[in-house]
Amino acid sequence: MGDSRTPARKTPSMSRKPSSTSSAATGKQQTILGFFAKASPAPNSSPTPSCLKETTKSNRKPSAVTPVPSSDALEPSSSQENHGSAATVRKTVNYAESSDDDEDVFASMKASQARRRNRQQSKVVDEEGDDYEESKDAVVDEDDEMADFVVSDDSDAPPRKRKRPSKPQGARKRTHASSEPEEDEQAEKDGDDEVMDDVPSTSTAQQWRYDPDNIEPSKPRVASQSTRKPSSAKQKAHTREPEERYPWLANIKDINRNPPGHPDYDPATVYVPPLAWNSFSAFEKQYWEIKQKLWDTVVFFKKGKFYELYENDATIGHQLFDLKLTDRVNMRMVGVPESSLDMWVNQFIAKGYKVARVDQMETALGKEMRERVDVKAKKQDKIIRRELACILTGGTLVDGSMLQDDMATYCVAIKESVVDDHPAFGVAFVDAATGQFFVSEFEDDVDLTKFETLVAQTSPRELLLEKSHISTKALRILKNNTSPTTIWNYFKSGSEFWEADLTRRELDCNGYFAETEGAEERWPSTLAEARDKDLLMSALGALVQYLRVLKIERSLLSQGNFTWYNPIHKNGTLILDGQTLINLEIFANSVNGGSDGTLFALLNRCVTPFGKRLFRQWVCHPLCNIEKINERLDAVDMLNTDTTVREQLSSQLTKMPDLERLISRIHAGACRADDFVKVLEGFEQIECAVSLLNAFDDGKGLIDRLVSSMPNLNEPLSYWKTAFDRKKAREEKILVPGRGIEEDFDQSHDRILEIKDDLQKLLNEKKAELKNKSLKFADVGKEVYQIEAPKTVKVPKDWQQMSATASVKRYYFKELTDLVRQLQEAEETHSQLVREVAQRLFRRFDVDYDTWLQAIRITSQLDCLLCLAKASSSLGEPSCRPVFVDEERSVVEFEELRHPCMLNTVDDFIPNDIILGGKSAKIDLLTGANAAGKSTILRMVSLLSWLLPDLMLIPSRSLASRLSWRRSVATYRRPQPSSPPATVSCRGSVLTIISSRHNLRSSSSCRRRRRYYPKPRRGP
Incomplete structure (x- = not known):
C-alpha cells in the first residue's frame, strides 16, 4: 500500500496557519510524510533591513524565513540592545562649576532626593527574563542653557549606543496588573515597533503545516518591510x-x-x-x-x-x-x-x-x-x-603680567596729509600699561626723515591707519621698521577714523578730564595747546575711538597724562634720525632685529622697569648742552667714588615693582589687592632710598637737586599704614578696611557674625535637646552648616537627611535652613560690598596721583644715573671722561680707542687712534679689503664721539671733542636680492668721516665694478 499512488488526489501544498493554533492544543502531529515532502521556500531576494547597522555577525538576528522553535527565547534586535556586560558609562565631568547651573540648595533638596531614588530604581530585572533595561529617569535632566561643561577623558571607554525607550515603571513587573492608561500602552507599543519592527510578533513554530487538501503551490514568506522612524537622538x-x-x-x-x-x-x-x-x-x-x-x-x-x-x-x-x-x-x-x-x-x-x-x-x-x-x-x-x-590686543595690554618685557608698548595712530606741497603728519600714540599719551604734528621732507625717525624710536606694536589715505612711501617705511608681529588696523574715514571737529566734540562732552562727576572739564595743558592742530586731533580721534571699542578709553584718558613728542629735538638734545638709529644698531641688530649686541643692551643696567623706559628716551635724545652733560658725568663720578652707597641704593630700588604701571591700574580701579600692597611698599622703599641719599650727598649737583625735588611721601603713606589689613590682602587677595574706615562695611561684617552666633546657639540647643554633645556642624560642598550626628542618635522626624558616612548622618531642618539662608545672603551682600570698598580705597589713593607720579619720575632718573655708573665701571682700563673744547673749528681726538660692544667678546682688540679736525684734516678716507674692519671703525667712532660722551665714560685713554648738534651715519646697503649678482659686485670699501662746524657725518660706501671693465678713460 505504501507503493501505490492515489490517482485522483490533488497536489498537496503547505498553507500558513495562524500562530494561535499550536501543537500543544491539538495534541497530535500531522503526517510525517507530508512534512518531508514539503517544498523548500525560495529565499527572499531583498534582505530584510536591519534596525541597527552596527549589528555584528555573531549577534545577528535569525533570518525571517527560518522557523524559530517556540521554546527558544527571542533575541534582542541588536547586540547593542540591553547588553549589560559590554556596557560603557559616559563619564560626565563638571568641567565648569557654572554659576548658571547652581541651584538653590534648599529648593533643590527634594529634587535631588527624588533623583537619588530614581537612580536606585532605574535598573529593573524582569521576572520572566534576563532583559536589562535602563530607565529614562536615570538620565540626568540637563538644562540646555545651563548645562555643565561635559567632556570625556581620553581614558574613558566609548559611549554606550542609544537605548530604546524603557517601559513605564508601573509596567515593568509582569506579576502586577498594569494601571497605566491606554495612551501609555499605545506609546509603549509604538516604541517597541520602532526598535524591533522586523522581528515576528508571534511564535513561528506552527506557521508551516502540511495540508493534503490544499493543491496551491507553496509561496515563500515575504518579510515585512521595516519603516524605521528617524532617530530623535541629538547629534553633537x-x-x-x-x-x-x-x-x-x-x-x-x-x-x-x-x-x-x-x-x-x-x-x-x-x-x-x-x-x-x-x-x-x-x-x-x-x-x-x-x-x-x-x-x-x-x-x-x-x-x-x-x-x-x-x-x-x-x-x-x-x-x-x-x-x-x-x-x-x-x-x-x-x-x-x-x-x-x-x-x-x-x-x-x-x-x-x-x-x-x-x-x-x-x-x-x-x-x-x-x-x-x-x-x-x-x-x-x-x-x-x-x-x-x-x-x-598686542598693542593695548594694560596688565603688566601679560606684557613680554618692561619696555613701553605703543599703539600708534597716524594721519597723513599734504600741506604746501610737503607731506605732513599728525601722530598720537599711547602706552596703555602706563596711561602715557604722546601727540605730535610736523611737516616732513621728501624722504620722510622725521616720520622714519619717529617709527624707529617708538617701534609700534599696533598701527591705526586711515583706509586709502596713507602714501606708499609711508607704508614702506612702516613695513621696513616694524616687527612681523605688528598689528595693522585700517579704519574708515569719518566713522572710525574721526575728523578733528568730531574729536573735539567727543572729548568735550564725555567728561574724560573732569576731576569729579559733574565738575567742570579742563583739558590737560599739552592737549589744550594742540586743540587747533587738525591732523593731530584727527589722529587722536582714531586712537580714542579704538580705545572706546576696547572699553579702556575712560581709564586712560582720565589720567590726563599727555606729552608733546618731537621726533627730532633741536633744543638741548642731539638730532639722531631714523637711519642713524638703524645703521648704528642702537636698539635692534641687523641680523634678526633683536636686541643682542646692540648699544642699548650693553648700557641698560637699570633695576626698575620705569627706569628702563626712561633710559631708552635718554638714548634716543642725547644731550648737547655741555653744562648738563658735565653735571650728569659728575653724578656718575660721585656714585663710582663710593661703590658701597651705590650698591645699597641699587638694592633698595631692586625691590620695587613697576609702580608706573600699577598706579595706572589703581586709577582704573582694576588693581589686585596684593599688587596694591606692593605699590605701598614700593613707595616706602623710595622713602628709604631718599634718606640714604640725603646722608650721602654733599649738597651739590644733579643728585642733590633730584632728592630735594622729591615730594613728601610720609604724610600720604601714614594713612595707608592702618587703612586696611595688609596680611589678608597678601594671603586672601581681598582688601579689608580697618575698623572705623568704612561704616557700612563694619555693619555688614557685624551682621555676619551675629548670624554665626545664632547658628552656634541653635547647635547648643540641639545638643541639649538630643542629649548628645558630639553634634557639630559640617560643610559638604555648597550645603554648609549641616548638623552632623552619629547614626545611633534618634533625631526628630522633621529633620531631613542630606548626606551620610559609615558612622554619621548629616541633617537640615527648617530653623537651620532659614539661618543658613540668611547667612548666605548676608555673605553675598558683603562680597559685593568688598568690591565697592576696594574701589573707594583706590579712588582715595588716586587723589594723590600727581604726587605718586612725580616720585616715580625722580626715582627713574636716579635709576638711570646708577645705570650709567655701573656701565662706566664695567668698561675696564683705560677709560676716561670726555673733554669738550669750545673752538671755532671742529675737532675729534681719540687715543687708544676700543669698541664698547666688543669688550666682553674679544680679548685681543687692537686700539685705534683717530684725529679729525683741528690741525689735522677734516676728512679721513680709509680703504681696504672686505671684512677688514672698516665698518667696525666707522661705528666705533660714531658711537664714541656722538653718543657715549653725553652719557658716561668712554673706553679710551683720552678724548677731546667739539660738540656738534647733528650727527648722522649713512652706510652702503648691499644690493637687494632682485639685483643681478653677475653685474654688481664689491671690490673694496671706503670709509669717510667728515667733521664740520655743526655736523659730524660718517659714511661707508662700496665701489662697484662690472664683470667686463671698459677701457680706462684718460682724465685731466
Whole structure:
C-alpha cells in the first residue's frame, strides 16, 4: 500500500496557519510524510533591513524565513540592545562649576532626593527574563542653557549606543496588573515597533503545516518591510557643520549685510537674521548680542569658574592649542580654567588674535536676589548677567603680567596729509600699561626723515591707519621698521577714523578730564595747546575711538597724562634720525632685529622697569648742552667714588615693582589687592632710598637737586599704614578696611557674625535637646552648616537627611535652613560690598596721583644715573671722561680707542687712534679689503664721539671733542636680492668721516665694478 499512488488526489501544498493554533492544543502531529515532502521556500531576494547597522555577525538576528522553535527565547534586535556586560558609562565631568547651573540648595533638596531614588530604581530585572533595561529617569535632566561643561577623558571607554525607550515603571513587573492608561500602552507599543519592527510578533513554530487538501503551490514568506522612524537622538554640535546649526553662518555677511570683498565690508561684525533671534535660547541670545560685534575677536565667555569659547573661536582653540572640543546647547565649545586665563590670553595674542573677555556680573544667589526684587524681569534677564569687560590686543595690554618685557608698548595712530606741497603728519600714540599719551604734528621732507625717525624710536606694536589715505612711501617705511608681529588696523574715514571737529566734540562732552562727576572739564595743558592742530586731533580721534571699542578709553584718558613728542629735538638734545638709529644698531641688530649686541643692551643696567623706559628716551635724545652733560658725568663720578652707597641704593630700588604701571591700574580701579600692597611698599622703599641719599650727598649737583625735588611721601603713606589689613590682602587677595574706615562695611561684617552666633546657639540647643554633645556642624560642598550626628542618635522626624558616612548622618531642618539662608545672603551682600570698598580705597589713593607720579619720575632718573655708573665701571682700563673744547673749528681726538660692544667678546682688540679736525684734516678716507674692519671703525667712532660722551665714560685713554648738534651715519646697503649678482659686485670699501662746524657725518660706501671693465678713460 505504501507503493501505490492515489490517482485522483490533488497536489498537496503547505498553507500558513495562524500562530494561535499550536501543537500543544491539538495534541497530535500531522503526517510525517507530508512534512518531508514539503517544498523548500525560495529565499527572499531583498534582505530584510536591519534596525541597527552596527549589528555584528555573531549577534545577528535569525533570518525571517527560518522557523524559530517556540521554546527558544527571542533575541534582542541588536547586540547593542540591553547588553549589560559590554556596557560603557559616559563619564560626565563638571568641567565648569557654572554659576548658571547652581541651584538653590534648599529648593533643590527634594529634587535631588527624588533623583537619588530614581537612580536606585532605574535598573529593573524582569521576572520572566534576563532583559536589562535602563530607565529614562536615570538620565540626568540637563538644562540646555545651563548645562555643565561635559567632556570625556581620553581614558574613558566609548559611549554606550542609544537605548530604546524603557517601559513605564508601573509596567515593568509582569506579576502586577498594569494601571497605566491606554495612551501609555499605545506609546509603549509604538516604541517597541520602532526598535524591533522586523522581528515576528508571534511564535513561528506552527506557521508551516502540511495540508493534503490544499493543491496551491507553496509561496515563500515575504518579510515585512521595516519603516524605521528617524532617530530623535541629538547629534553633537561639534560634529555638525555650522550651516546645519546656524544656516546664516554658511554665507557670512557683516552687520550691514555686505559680503566679504565688498569695499565697505566690516570683518569685525557678522549679520544675524531676525528669524535666528526668535529661535535663540536666552543664553544664545546673550552670547550672540556680544559676538555679532566682535566677529574677528576671540571671545572668552565666563561660565562659573571657567572661560569658554564657542563656534569659530572654539575651532581656533582646538586647532591651535588642542583644547578639548565638546558642545553646549547648540554650539561647539572649548573651555579653560579661570586661574589660567592670563596664560591662554597671551597664547592667543602671541598668534596675532584680539581677545575679548566677558565676565559674570553676579552669582547665582545674587541673580535670585535680583529676581526677587525685580519680579517683572524679562526672560533674557532670568540668566546670569554678563557684560563685556574689555578687549585685549598686542598693542593695548594694560596688565603688566601679560606684557613680554618692561619696555613701553605703543599703539600708534597716524594721519597723513599734504600741506604746501610737503607731506605732513599728525601722530598720537599711547602706552596703555602706563596711561602715557604722546601727540605730535610736523611737516616732513621728501624722504620722510622725521616720520622714519619717529617709527624707529617708538617701534609700534599696533598701527591705526586711515583706509586709502596713507602714501606708499609711508607704508614702506612702516613695513621696513616694524616687527612681523605688528598689528595693522585700517579704519574708515569719518566713522572710525574721526575728523578733528568730531574729536573735539567727543572729548568735550564725555567728561574724560573732569576731576569729579559733574565738575567742570579742563583739558590737560599739552592737549589744550594742540586743540587747533587738525591732523593731530584727527589722529587722536582714531586712537580714542579704538580705545572706546576696547572699553579702556575712560581709564586712560582720565589720567590726563599727555606729552608733546618731537621726533627730532633741536633744543638741548642731539638730532639722531631714523637711519642713524638703524645703521648704528642702537636698539635692534641687523641680523634678526633683536636686541643682542646692540648699544642699548650693553648700557641698560637699570633695576626698575620705569627706569628702563626712561633710559631708552635718554638714548634716543642725547644731550648737547655741555653744562648738563658735565653735571650728569659728575653724578656718575660721585656714585663710582663710593661703590658701597651705590650698591645699597641699587638694592633698595631692586625691590620695587613697576609702580608706573600699577598706579595706572589703581586709577582704573582694576588693581589686585596684593599688587596694591606692593605699590605701598614700593613707595616706602623710595622713602628709604631718599634718606640714604640725603646722608650721602654733599649738597651739590644733579643728585642733590633730584632728592630735594622729591615730594613728601610720609604724610600720604601714614594713612595707608592702618587703612586696611595688609596680611589678608597678601594671603586672601581681598582688601579689608580697618575698623572705623568704612561704616557700612563694619555693619555688614557685624551682621555676619551675629548670624554665626545664632547658628552656634541653635547647635547648643540641639545638643541639649538630643542629649548628645558630639553634634557639630559640617560643610559638604555648597550645603554648609549641616548638623552632623552619629547614626545611633534618634533625631526628630522633621529633620531631613542630606548626606551620610559609615558612622554619621548629616541633617537640615527648617530653623537651620532659614539661618543658613540668611547667612548666605548676608555673605553675598558683603562680597559685593568688598568690591565697592576696594574701589573707594583706590579712588582715595588716586587723589594723590600727581604726587605718586612725580616720585616715580625722580626715582627713574636716579635709576638711570646708577645705570650709567655701573656701565662706566664695567668698561675696564683705560677709560676716561670726555673733554669738550669750545673752538671755532671742529675737532675729534681719540687715543687708544676700543669698541664698547666688543669688550666682553674679544680679548685681543687692537686700539685705534683717530684725529679729525683741528690741525689735522677734516676728512679721513680709509680703504681696504672686505671684512677688514672698516665698518667696525666707522661705528666705533660714531658711537664714541656722538653718543657715549653725553652719557658716561668712554673706553679710551683720552678724548677731546667739539660738540656738534647733528650727527648722522649713512652706510652702503648691499644690493637687494632682485639685483643681478653677475653685474654688481664689491671690490673694496671706503670709509669717510667728515667733521664740520655743526655736523659730524660718517659714511661707508662700496665701489662697484662690472664683470667686463671698459677701457680706462684718460682724465685731466
